[in-house]
Amino acid sequence: MAIHSDVKKHTIESLKEDLVAVEYCIKFEKSDEADWGSFGIGCLGSPAFILLCSMIDSMGAYFHNTSAMIRVDGEERKIQTVADHFLILNHDKLFKFKISAKIIYEFYTKYRSPATHDNTLPLNRFLDIGNENDDIFVVDVNGELDLVRLRPLFVAVKFAVNEFSHYLKNGNWSDEHWLTNDLNNVRGKKTAPSQSSPSASGSANVPPTII
Numbered sequence: 504m505a506i507h508s509d510v511k512k513h514t515i516e517s518l519k520e521d522l523v524a525v526e527y528c529i530k531f532e533k534s535d536e537a538d539w540g541s542f543g544i545g546c547l548g549s550p551a552f553i554l555l556c557s558m559i560d561s562m563g564a565y566f567h568n569t570s571a572m573i574r575v576d577g578e579e580r581k582i583q584t585v586a587d588h589f590l591i592l593n594h595d596k597l598f599k600f601k602i603s604a605k606i607i608y609e610f611y612t613k614y615r616s617p618a619t620h621d622n623t624l625p626l627n628r629f630l631d632i633g634n635e636n637d638d639i640f641v642v643d644v645n646g647e648l649d650l651v652r653l654r655p656l657f658v659a660v661k662f663a664v665n666e667f668s669h670y671l672k673n674g675n676w677s678d679e680h681w682l683t684n685d686l687n688n689v690r691g692k693k694t695a696p697s698q699s700s701p702s703a704s705g706s707a708n709v710p711p712t713i714i
Contacts, residue, residue: 514561515668521554522664525657528554529632548630549622551653555660556615562597562667563588575604586611597663606640609648 528551533539563582572579573590582590589611592600613628624630633639633652639659641650 511671514565515671518558518561518664518668521558522661525551525554525660529653529657546632546653548632548653549618551657552614552630552651553619555653555656556619558660558664559591560585560588560615562663563591565667565671566591566594574601575607580604589615591663594663597666598659600659602640605646606642606648610640610651613648614651 528547531547533543533545533547536543566573566582567585567588568581568583570581572581573593574580574595575590575593580587580590582588586608589607590604592598592602592607592610613625614630617624627649629650631650631652633654635654635658637652637655639652639655640648641652643649
């Protein structure tokens with residue numbers, strides 16, 4: 504990891520590092536190691552999932568309190584809370600999913616949050632490594648999210664990170680966006696609130712907008 508004076512550059516490098524780490528975790532075979540005991544089946548699923556959620560969260564944070572609209576359940580929604588960061592899963596240029604708000608918020612509350620904060624999942628909530636072309640989100644007979652597959656989620660996040668990093672590098676993102684302000688507030692430096700959504704500019708090879 505390099506030292507950066509720019510939050511956007513640091514984010515790009517960190518996301519790339521996260522992708523490398525997740526790929527390592529998914530390819531890791533516990534059965535090849537002697538000291539896993541009764542846990543010696545599968546990949547390093549927990550750290551892989553936590554990092555994937557972190558990357559989704561990070562990308563969503565850049566749209567927090569901007570004018571960017573995400574279509575969910577047939578309505579245009581803004582990202583206004585931390586949980587809303589996961590609405591980025593329906594962004595039409597990053598993930599391109601069309602999942603319901605119910606599933607998005609269940610993913611946040613029943614998967615991301617307990618995995619991140621408690622290193623576990625609620626009862627009857629499962630992770631599976633899956634295959635690249637499998638459905639990522641699987642619901643039970645009651646319409647509740649009960650399984651998330653890691654490998655296809657990794658494929659989707661990797662695509663989104665590559666797209667996001669391109670726009671983050673080349674777009675006219677404000678240095679006063681919500682994420683920068685939040686980081687500055689943590690270290691005690693107050694800045695003005697965020698005001699607008701980003702668009703890409705500055706190169707003939709850069710698409711005109713990300714939103």
